[in-house]
Amino acid sequence: NLVYIAVWKCEKLRSLPEAMNTLISLQEMEIDNLSNLQSFVIDDLPISLQELTVGSVKGILWNTEPTWEHLTCLSVLRINGDDTVNTLMVPFLPASLVTLCICGLNGTSIDGKWLQHLTSLQNLE
Secondary structure, three states: OOOEEEEEOOOOOOEOOOOHHHOOOOOEEEEEEEOOOOEEEHHHOOOOOOEEEEEEEOOEEOOOOOOOOOOOOOOEEEEEOHHHHHHHOOOOOOOOOOEEEEEOOOOOOOOHHHOOOOOOOOEEO
16 A cells, blocks of 8 residues: 655665565655665556656666656656666656656756657656
8 A cells, every 4th residue: 555655865775675566556756865776677666656756876777678658657757867867768758747857967968859759748847
């Protein structure tokens, strides 16, 4: 029945729980400042997720070709930091996004093609 999880500044944390996709009630997730996280697999996030905040996380991985297609309920995506943006900003962000926040860019440019199919987007920060 978990609907919200936030994990910040856990220097000893090396992995998130396995089978995150079984958390069928999870709606919001925040992870930030996890410098020793060995793997955070986007493909393993539950399809029920509506809001995701990711910043300063080492070890972001994709099981398959990078795509957000399985997260059809995701309406808010917040990404912080150059490395995180470079890993997560792939050509096919979820079309369901209403809000996209990108911060902490230091010289990284964002390709406009990433935004073209975001037909639900109302807020870009």
